Amino acid sequence: MKKLFVILLFFSTCLSSYAGNADKFSYNADELQNEFSDLQSLESMFIGNQNLTIADFEQMDIDWLNRIDLENMKCASPVQAMFGVDDMEWGAFAWGFCCSPIGFFLVAISDEKSNNEKLSYWIGVVISSLLGSIAAIANPTPGTSLYTGY
Amino acid sequence: MRIIQHFKFLLLTFVLASSALQIYAQTFSRIEADFSIKEKDIAGNKILTIGHVYFDKNIRKIVLDISFPNKIIIVASDSLVYIIKDDSLVNTSPATVPIDFTVYNLCLNNTLEFYGLKETPYKLEELEKDSDLIITTWDLPDDETAGKLMLSQKDKKLTGMINFDSEGIILSKYFFENYTNIDGVEFPAKMIQYMFVLDKKTIKVTTHRNIKINEMGNNYFYDYPVPSGR
Incomplete structure (x- = not known):
């Protein structure tokens, strides 16, 4: 009985440490999607018309575009x-x-x-x-x- | 008659073997693609960068022809990164990653699976199996200052990499997704990078489109000439 308990304890320890490492290789995909949804829209718009410049985007009055700090992006090298x-x-x-x-x-x-x-x-x-x-x-x-x- | 048959068989074997060798010996030296980088920096600023990347492993230059937010060319070599605007060199800074360990070079050499670690002093310390993930831990023997690296693989493809400091604290995480096979080269079209600094994190998502291997045009961009300084 004691042996069985030790074996069970050993396996549960192994499994918990193993699950921990697999857990490290995960991220929140929804959070990522929300974080970059505006930039995703900007990217799609630019790819659709590559003649557009950041100045053109600044003149557009679109809800999601207003949430992006274009001025900062323009300055960021x-x-x-x-x-x-x-x-x-x-x-x-x-x-x-x-x-x-x-x-x-x-x-x-x-x-x-x-x-x-x-x-x-x-x-x-x-x-x-x-x-x-x-x-x-x-x-x-x-x-x-x-x-x-x- | 038998001798002729033997000769035919030998000839056929030779032809088949030489074709097989030719396929095996096919080398991949060039990669180019459209790319975009969506980034949230440490201050919380969100930045989008769109452009086209060229890399020839024999020339050892990564050339980024950036079209958004500003038109600019970046040429990265093993030691320096050059910023070129309107055909003029506007900035030179030290390179942060040697060419050998860029995803472009690792993919062309078919060594991305273990991030090229097999050919380094790093030693495999631990191997774990999940239902669909293989996790390996790599360490530098006799160097206590270097942190460990942890890699995850699925279907013999690198899916993640975690960089630890010597205390075991996670410094950065990379995820490699959306693998595309282009003419025999497996390339992760989407890469996600998290960097942890103090209690903050930066996020960078890099995506590649229209990936081409061994493209023989665009020689000018593959070996982009760096203009002399100001």
Whole structure:
């Protein structure tokens, strides 16, 4: 009886940990659909007539179009759209990017640093971590870092 | 007579074998497609980017011909990203992802299934099976600073990737969907990316349409010349 209990406990532990990992690979499709429904309409309209410019869209009075911040989109460079680097506090970013453990004390927990700087630090950490993985992949010697240009 | 029959059989075998080898050796070097990126950035701004992408793995440049919201060309190489507007170079910044690990290169090399990790120092640490998902965990041995990577596959296709930091906290999630087979290349036409920064997240949905493989036209765009700086 004791053995059976141990076996059942073992399997239930295995199953619960296994279900947890599968659960990580899910997202809320409805939330995503709602989040981008206006942009989806904008995309469809542009694909239907590629001569339209953002200025043309600004002059249109359509309900869903009014909910999109076209002015911001116009100013956002594609670099920002793709890499999110335009409004970066570069100093804080570099701390996060190059040496996150030191940066943590200098930027992340310092009261003197602005929210922008702290955010930039964390973006640096995230990108650094992503690049760290990729650098390790690209470089056969684990632990060596990718030249970042800073 | 028998010798002739043997000869015919040998000849037929040779022809069949050489055709099979030719098919096997067929290489995919180019991909181009229309794309759109719908993004919600960390400040909550929503941005739409529409354009056409060109990539030739031998030239090692990703060229984005963007038509919305602004007409602009982006050329990404292994080390730098160039922004070109009206035939003038307006910005140069460091590249964030090496060409080898872009989805375009991985698909052309047929290594997207394991995100190219099999050819790296990463080691397979764990394998789990769901009813339709296979989940693998990858780790870099002897490097405590690197976080783990978790991949999910369905029908031998990569469906998800999770990037952890060294403490096991999720930094980003990627989902690869709507696989399309174009001339033998399996390409995920829809990619969803979540990035988690502090208590906020960014979302990016990239979709591809009109995907073409080994297109021999448009040489100019595949090797887009970067103008000299200002």
